[in-house]
């Protein structure tokens with residue numbers, strides 16, 4: 001993974017979120033305030049513009065930090081600071097490394113989950129983006145430990161994120177706006193977990209294009 005991979009990752013993520021914007025907003029309308037699609041679309045659109053201004057020599061970690069800062073400053077909802085923190089922590093974990101291999105990506109995404117958990121105090125089972133992100137990182141770690149090629153490892157991570165997002169349907173929300181609904185949050189897929197799965201699938205596409 002290189003700086004170009006980060007650029008492709010963020011632009012694939014922006015495209016997927018744009019495509020799914022109304023769906024994400026519908027999911028949030030059911031158990032939140034109906035702005036998740038708009039929030040994420042605004043944030044990732046701004047990320048694309050911020051990254052476009054960078055020259056090709058910037059290391060991937062720095063681009064991730066910039067992407068994270070951009071999300072924090074452009075998204076009003078909870079998801080902006082949360083995903084912003086995830087990307088900033090991932091970027092900081094990478095430092096100035098030029099090339100990113102499997103173990104490097106595991107370190108980065110480990111730091112991302114830790115950052116989200118620290119900021120939002122959510123754990124798996126709370127019906128949040130953590131329910132997609134944490135299993136994705138576990139799947140990535142397992143695949144990298146088995147020496148699978150990076151493309152396959154990231155595919156496993158994306159599939160785990162999608163499965164994690166689907167698994168939020170029967171959960172009762174314990175964090176975020178949806179928690180105000182109590183038992184009425186049961187039976188709906190969490191919007192943040194859903195967009196997180198889109199972002200992990202975008203990472204797979206970026207890694208595939210890079211190899």
Ligand code: ADP
Pocket residue numbers: 028032033034035036039040076077078079080082116119120121122127128129130175176177190191192193
């Ligand atoms: P808001 O809830 O402020 O309107 P969004 O609608 O953009 O923000 O994002 C909602 C999503 O944020 C939820 O679906 C959930 O996945 C995620 N979320 C909310 N609170 C937390 C938290 N404390 N920890 C992790 N994720 C959270």
Ligand code: MG
Pocket residue numbers: 028032033034035036077177
């Ligand atoms: Mg919302």
